[in-house]
Amino acid sequence: MQVYADNAATAKMRPAALQTYISTAKEYYGNPSSLHEAGQAAKEVLEESRARIANMIGAEAREIIFTSGGSEADNQAIFSAAMFGAKKGKKKIVSTAIEHHAVLHALDRLKSEGFEIVLAPVDPNGIVNMSALEQAIDENTCLVSVMLANNEIGTIQPVREIGAICKSKGVLFHTDAVQAVGHISVDVTALNADYLALSAHKFGGPRGVGALYVKKGAPLFPLVEGGAQERGKRAGTENLPAVAAMATALKESLLHLDQATAKVTALREKLIEGLLKIPHSALNGDRIKRLAGNASFCFEGIEGEGLLLYLSDMGVSASSGSACTSGSLDPSHVLLAIGRVHDVAHGSLRLTLNEENTEEEIDYLLKVVPEAVEKIRSFSPVWRDLQNGKRSFIL
Numbered sequence: 374m375q376v377y378a379d380n381a382a383t384a385k386m387r388p389a390a391l392q393t394y395i396s397t398a399k400e401y402y403g404n405p406s407s408l409h410e411a412g413q414a415a416k417e418v419l420e421e422s423r424a425r426i427a428n429m430i431g432a433e434a435r436e437i438i439f440t441s442g443g444s445e446a447d448n449q450a451i452f453s454a455a456m457f458g459a460k461k462g463k464k465k466i467v468s469t470a471i472e473h474h475a476v477l478h479a480l481d482r483l484k485s486e487g488f489e490i491v492l493a494p495v496d497p498n499g500i501v502n503m504s505a506l507e508q509a510i511d512e513n514t515c516l517v518s519v520m521l522a523n524n525e526i527g528t529i530q531p532v533r534e535i536g537a538i539c540k541s542k543g544v545l546f547h548t549d550a551v552q553a554v555g556h557i558s559v560d561v562t563a564l565n566a567d568y569l570a571l572s573a574h575k576f577g578g579p580r581g582v583g584a585l586y587v588k589k590g591a592p593l594f595p596l597v598e599g600g601a602q603e604r605g606k607r608a609g610t611e612n613l614p615a616v617a618a619m620a621t622a623l624k625e626s627l628l629h630l631d632q633a634t635a636k637v638t639a640l641r642e643k644l645i646e647g648l649l650k651i652p653h654s655a656l657n658g659d660r661i662k663r664l665a666g667n668a669s670f671c672f673e674g675i676e677g678e679g680l681l682l683y684l685s686d687m688g689v690s691a692s693s694g695s696a697c698t699s700g701s702l703d704p705s706h707v708l709l710a711i712g713r714v715h716d717v718a719h720g721s722l723r724l725t726l727n728e729e730n731t732e733e734e735i736d737y738l739l740k741v742v743p744e745a746v747e748k749i750r751s752f753s754p755v756w757r758d759l760q761n762g763k764r765s766f767i768l
């Protein structure tokens with residue numbers, strides 16, 4: 374059996390989005406910047422897609438900039454707010470310890486350029502510590518950046534409250550909503566966001582396309598210089614088929630969102646209940662305030678990589694944390710931030726479902742994952758030490 378359970382890394386394209394992609398590439402071949410008919414027809418599709426996407430997140434069309442994906446959108450928001458802040462002598466940015474690397478590495482660069490970066494801690498369930506966050510915001514702060522939902526452990530942050538705090542303090546607020554858009558309802562006005570990043574391939578659209586919402590009046594500088602596309606804020610001929618397909622994918626995602634959420638939550642709960650029967654295991658992230666499809670675990674006494682390879686042989690596509698950190702031997706910064714010690718953090722497994730997953734697939738996972746954990750443990754020197762008492766169990 375083949376089970377694709379890595380939807381937080383990237384989800385399969387929705388058939389309707391693929392159809393839009395193909396027909397747009399075929400029929401709207403003109404360059405939207407061209408004055409001839411073919412160009413203007415393409416321009417119309419571009420602007421219609423922008424209006425539709427804006428509408429689905431409570432924004433106005435002119436507040437949407439198309440980008441190459443979530444990473445670029447995050448980077449542009451952060452560097453724009455930082456440049457604006459620096460001009461006014463405000464060089465402090467407040468964020469959290471569990472952000473995606475698209476945010477954390479952008480902040481690293483700003484740190485090397487003299488910015489003060491404060492990362493608020495999270496509690497053991499992965500929810501940001503609000504008093505630490507609020508206390509860190511002062512008169513030198515130019516930006517607060519907090520993700521809406523975490524890509525590794527699925528926790529949903531109190532972003533609405535954070536947005537309200539930022540608004541009352543007059544500080545710009547960015548939220549990385551890449552895991553949230555298309556999965557929970559998102560309204561930029563309710564969130565009080567000045568910037569919001571989204572990415573199509575996390576909700577059934579194509580890879581390599583995303584959008585940045587920028588509230589009217591919020592500072593925005595281009596990362597890419599060139600032509601006047603996207604009101605001069607993002608040069609380069611627009612990826613029209615991808616943009617149109619993104620609009621279709623978002624529409625499809627939101628059409629049956631409640632139904633899909635109920636179905637996926639039920640599958641996830643069955644999966645969590647079953648896998649927590651594995652001895653010395655734990656769920657990562659908040660049991661309630663989490664994305665419907667996210668099931669993240671730590672199993673003591675194993676290496677996550679070995680587990681992934683074993684599962685891959687059994688037809689299961691899973692992840693050990695974020696796709697971006699696999700290949701490196703450092704444990705996930707998110708798991709460390711929720712208080713997992715190194716050894717435990719190494720034994721992580723992330724299974725992310727969507728409405729394409731079936732009950733039969735969950736049954737299969739409930740059979741093969743415990744087998745895989747037992748097998749990997751039988752080869753593990755750490756597990757042997759735990760068994761004979763040379764080390765003590767943490768989970």
Ligand SMILES: *Cc1c(COP(=O)(O)O)cnc(C)c1O
Pocket residue numbers: 381441442443444445447473475520522523524549550551552572573574575581582583
């Ligand atoms: C995937 C992801 C990104 C990066 O998006 P890309 O479109 O792959 O560049 C950023 N933030 C979060 C939370 C993500 O899950």
